[in-house]
Amino acid sequence: MSRSSSRALLALTFILIAGGLLVLNLGGYLQAAEGMALRPLGALQGWLSQRVTAVQTLLTSPTDLATLRAENLRLEAEVARLERELIAVREQAAEAEVLAGLLGYARTRPESRYVAARVIGQDISPFIRSVWIDRGSDGGLQQGMPVVTERGLVGRVAEVYSTIARIQLITDPQSSVNVRLQTSRADGALQAQLNGELWVNAIDQSASVTPGELVLTSGLGGAFPSDIPVGQILTVRKRDYELFQQAVVQPSADLENLLVVLVITNFQPLAPPGAP
Amino acid sequence: MAYFAGTVVMALLAVVQSSLLNRFPFLNGTANLILLATVSWALTGRVTEAMLWAFFGGLFLDLLSGAPFAVSSMALVAAVYLASLTEGRFWEAHPMAPLGVMAVASLVFFALTMAALWISGHPMDPALAMTQVVLPSTFLNVLLALPSSQLAGRLREAAFPPPVRMG
Numbered sequence: 001m002s003r004s005s006s007r008a009l010l011a012l013t014f015i016l017i018a019g020g021l022l023v024l025n026l027g028g029y030l031q032a033a034e035g036m037a038l039r040p041l042g043a044l045q046g047w048l049s050q051r052v053t054a055v056q057t058l059l060t061s062p063t064d065l066a067t068l069r070a071e072n073l074r075l076e077a078e079v080a081r082l083e084r085e086l087i088a089v090r091e092q093a094a095e096a097e098v099l100a101g102l103l104g105y106a107r108t109r110p111e112s113r114y115v116a117a118r119v120i121g122q123d124i125s126p127f128i129r130s131v132w133i134d135r136g137s138d139g140g141l142q143q144g145m146p147v148v149t150e151r152g153l154v155g156r157v158a159e160v161y162s163t164i165a166r167i168q169l170i171t172d173p174q175s176s177v178n179v180r181l182q183t184s185r186a187d188g189a190l191q192a193q194l195n196g197e198l199w200v201n202a203i204d205q206s207a208s209v210t211p212g213e214l215v216l217t218s219g220l221g222g223a224f225p226s227d228i229p230v231g232q233i234l235t236v237r238k239r240d241y242e243l244f245q246q247a248v249v250q251p252s253a254d255l256e257n258l259l260v261v262l263v264i265t266n267f268q269p270l271a272p273p274g275a276p
Numbered sequence: 277m278a279y280f281a282g283t284v285v286m287a288l289l290a291v292v293q294s295s296l297l298n299r300f301p302f303l304n305g306t307a308n309l310i311l312l313a314t315v316s317w318a319l320t321g322r323v324t325e326a327m328l329w330a331f332f333g334g335l336f337l338d339l340l341s342g343a344p345f346a347v348s349s350m351a352l353v354a355a356v357y358l359a360s361l362t363e364g365r366f367w368e369a370h371p372m373a374p375l376g377v378m379a380v381a382s383l384v385f386f387a388l389t390m391a392a393l394w395i396s397g398h399p400m401d402p403a404l405a406m407t408q409v410v411l412p413s414t415f416l417n418v419l420l421a422l423p424s425s426q427l428a429g430r431l432r433e434a435a436f437p438p439p440v441r442m443g
Contacts (some may be wrong), residue, residue, distance in 0.1 A: 004361070007323055007324075007327075007357060007360050008357065010324060010327055011327060011353050011354065011356070011357035014327060014328075014330075014331045014349070014350075014353040015350045015353050015354065017331070018331065018334065018335075018346040018347075018349040018350040018353065019346070019350065021335070021345060021346040021349070022344055022345060022346040022347065022350075025344065025345035025346065026344070030345060034339060034345070037339055038339055038340075041287065041290070041291060041336070041339060041340065044288075044291045045291050045294055045295050045340070048291060048292065048295040048296065049295040052295055052296050052299065056299075120295065121291075121294035121295045121298075121340060122294055122295075122298040122299065123294075123298070123340070123341050123342055123343075124290065124293050124294050124298065124337045124338075124340050124341040124343075124348075125337075125341040125342065125343045125348075125389065125393075126301070126304055126305055126306060126409040126413060127343070127389070127390065127393055127398065127400070127405065127409060128341060128342040128343060128393075128398070130341075130342045132294070132340065158342060159342070166342055168342065172342075173398065173399040173400075173401075174397075174398050174399060193401065193404060194304070194399075194400075194401050194404040194405055194408055194409065195303075195304055195404060195408045196304070
């Protein structure tokens with residue numbers, strides 16, 4: 001057998017094995033194995049994510065960086081120790097700030113129970129918008145639970161393993177959220193484009209929608225609790241010959257820079273992730 | 277040994293991709309470290325290893341993704357196989373060859389991934405996917421193709437020096 005045909009055979013073998021794994025996974029037979037494999041990967045992901053966040057925080061604070069540099073000049077002997085200390089303190093301060101915000105949010109909604117989780121990674125596929133958090137079924141998380149920050153809706157739990165979980169963001173094209181516009185009281189369906197842009201579709205033509213209007217979850221469909229802030233209307237597209245209006249929404253939560261999120265654990269969703 | 281070490285490296289690259297690289301997208305695309313590593317290794321002539329690494333690397337990628345499991349694995353193996361077809365061609369030794377191979381491998385990888393996502397019911401706008409993800413990611417992969425193939429070449433020479441005939 002020639003070298004090229006043996007390579008083609010090898011490639012075909014791997015592709016067939018991968019196909020077999022795909023089928024097994026679709027049947028749900030690989031859940032336990034995936035959970036086992038994700039345990040060390042998740043731990044490593046969390047460790048690396050914390051370091052990256054700490055360095056990122058340090059680099060994006062020019063004033064403190066200048067102070068740090070001056071200190072470095074004065075205390076050259078202790079530079080390594082001081083840098084480590086500063087990074088740790090800054091990270092804790094940033095985290096405390098986020099947690100204080102989340103605590104404030106939780107106090108405004110005492111009827112919900114929350115589990116706070118740290119974001120440890122993002123989805124590898126550029127076509128899917130989701131993040132990984134460091135809490136899983138061991139922490140009481142279940143598929144479909146809504147996820148928020150102090151600013152508003154983030155998404156919901158799409159996959160749960162023992163120690164980590166994947167959150168499908170509202171900016172994922174597969175996500176769909178039933179929403180209500182606060183002032184006009186019009187209902188609509190929030191859907192995302194591949195570039196992360198959020199659109200509210202199916203708004204009644206008669207509704208008077210204005211930019212700046214707040215968008216809240218409506219609770220319809222039972223996938224999310226009602227009245228969680230989702231975002232604000234940026235622009236409205238209304239054409240007389242169309243059945244519905246559309247509006248572009250600026251999300252309330254900073255979905256590009258999530259550090260810590262809250263999972264609402266006492267809400268039982270009726271619809272699986274992906275359904276509105 | 278190389279098979280095992282490479283598989284561990286693939287796991288580490290997948291974690292780095294998820295925790296670090298995806299924080300710095302270009303438009304909505306990012307370079308794919310595992311694609312770069314496996315295609316570059318295939319270009320050094322170690323195709324069997326590259327294919328095995330692509331297989332496991334793809335599984336690691338899919339573990340950390342919402343994409344259907346093993347889809348990246350198939351796409352990466354196909355991309356590495358395509359890269360292996362350059363062996364023995366007259367332009368194989370051209371210094372710019374990795375750029376072309378990486379561009380083709382990257383496009384094939386994304387085409388297969390998009391097709392799989394579309395089949396699995398994930399909404400896919402081909403025009404938006406092309407301009408926001410595929411082209412920016414391919415650009416980054418091509419940009420990193422030369423350093424990564426140089427690095428792979430050096431690693432190959434260090435780990436598997438060519439036999440020298442004495443006498």
